[in-house]
Amino acid sequence: MRVEAVCTGCSLLCDDIVVEVKGGRVKKVLHACAIGAKRIESALEAERALKPLAGGRIVSLDEAVKQAAEMLREARRPLLYGWCNSVNEAVRLGLELARKVNGFFDGPMSVCHGYSIWYARMKGIRPPKLDEVLDRADHVVYWGCNPAESHHRHASRFAVFPRGEKTPEGVESRSVTVVDVRPTRTMRIANHRLIIPPGRDAALAKLIAGELSGSRGKPSEAGVAEEEFYSFIESLKRSTYVVVFYGLGLYSAGERSGVEGLYELIKVLESSGVKAAAIPMSGHYNMVGAVEEALSATGYPYAIDFSGGQPSFSQEQTAVKLLSKGEFDVVLVIGSDPLASMPRQAVSGLKKSKVIAVDYQLSLTARAAELVLPAAVGGVESGGTATRMDGERLELKPFLEPAGCSRADEEILKMVAKEL
Ligand code: SF4
Known part of the structure; x- marks a missing residue:
């Protein structure tokens, strides 16, 4: 079977991709570049996060969701980090979640575009x-x-x-x-x-x-x-x-x-x-969407602090800077790998926090996390809208069922919010 797809390999969101699928597996990817084909084929990778993990032990999804909600509820100063590799609908839920737990909302956008x-x-x-x-x-x-x-x-x-x-x-x-x-x-x-x-x-x-x-x-x-x-x-x-x-x-x-x-x-x-x-030329497929969603929900683009109830923003107080000072005790990381990409001091701060990783792959951050919630691959196993580098909104066209126990980012965030 041949299906049309939108590539989430970068912020160009090429919408002319054709994928040959047989028996629930990708057989061929047409029109995509090497980066895009790798992203689409990553659904089959050995490094996939397929089961929820708590302290390295396989647990049920319900148990993992309950634990994530508890960690966020009891956190003194939670950070919710990532969002540039999630669809707009998930970013909106992330902002609501940050508001609910009086957390700090940020992602790679504060150090990129x-x-x-x-x-x-x-x-x-x-x-x-x-x-x-x-x-x-x-x-x-x-x-x-x-x-x-x-x-x-x-x-x-x-x-x-x-x-x-x-x-x-x-x-x-x-x-x-x-x-x-x-x-x-x-x-x-x-x-x-x-x-x-x-x-x-x-x-x-x-x-x-x-x-x-x-x-x-x-x-x-x-x-x-x-x-x-x-x-x-x-x-x-x-x-x-x-x-x-x-x-x-x-x-x-x-x-x-x-x-x-x-x-x-x-x-x-x-x-x-x-x-x-x-x-x-933003790299992550939905960095523009993440910034636009944040702007329309709060008036601020990133590094949004909900700790005082109302959102506040300072260009000088980004997640990287606050992590370097060891400010956060619980960090929810979604679709990002800060342990592999942040400066050394921020990594030290992150290592001192309890990390909840929501990701489709067992990244360095997910491997070190206290809790892993396996996510579906956006655009491959889950849909929603993403915003191209020029501001054009595109509807993703998933063509595979989420592998293992993985769920769309949106679904995971809704489950956690419900538990809260
Ligand atoms: S990685 Fe970027 S350029 Fe390559 S196919 Fe995907 S969207 Fe297009």
Whole structure:
């Protein structure tokens, strides 16, 4: 049997995937890239979490849910962490749960693209849809990101190679620029390659804006090669619609000035008569959805503290910072592996807490957790909606039954909330 699917391997949420299923197993995955195929096939992996575990012992799902509720109820300061790999409906439930237990709601968005998604929303900037980019953008800039390694089908399906309404020759109708701190694989398809030292993104954005407004600066101020820079500026001036896809490279050393400088540049481009937009290249499949759900429920994007009853937010108080101070005694981790990805001090704080892991795989965090609640693989075994990097909401199309005792994130959260 052949079924259509939406890939949850990255925030492009490719909706043209075809999966051949036989006897409840995946036989073939068509159209997906290597990352997407791996995600779809992960439902069959040996590292799957299939049974609820308490202290390493197999328990019933009811028992595990009861224990999770008890841990959260009795926690002095609970953290509910993750959400970027869960559907919008589960994020909403997570926010309700955090409110109910006076907890702290956060996830990888506070150290990834959460700030830029929030910054753009605060300024009232909505990104164009990828269909529009494909049809109309004649200059695509990849800034501080390397989609050839991270979002494999970005150029081939959405932004560079296919023909669009106003780009009838596909790649021949477009200019491609890559800005990065070193040569990358994405640069192989670029017409302009701007290599800058780390931390000079804001300076480069200012330099480009200056060129467009008639005040000349020196390319050396941004550490960029003069010849390459002016050839890019000439190309930019000939363009009619510029879209900048930017990655975490814009946050060198935790600085946010790169993102802010980029949005200033977009404004300058627009006022010079060029249509322009910027879209963050978030990695996790639903980081945009997690931030948008948090904003619509509380007015805050991430790092939301419900300990005082009402939600509060401080950019300086993120889960990583508070974990480093050993603030949390119980941590519910959903669809994330902080033990493998957080800085050493935060990991030490996490190791001192009791961890409840909700995940489809036995990650490093799940292996160290006090309690494991096995989750279904989103988009493969469970549905719901997810939000693409451009803000488009897509309905996932699950095609397998959840393996073992696993359940959709939403179902698990509802069960825990009911016990509370
Ligand atoms: S580009 Fe992303 S969404 Fe598309 S198939 Fe690859 S991993 Fe999946």
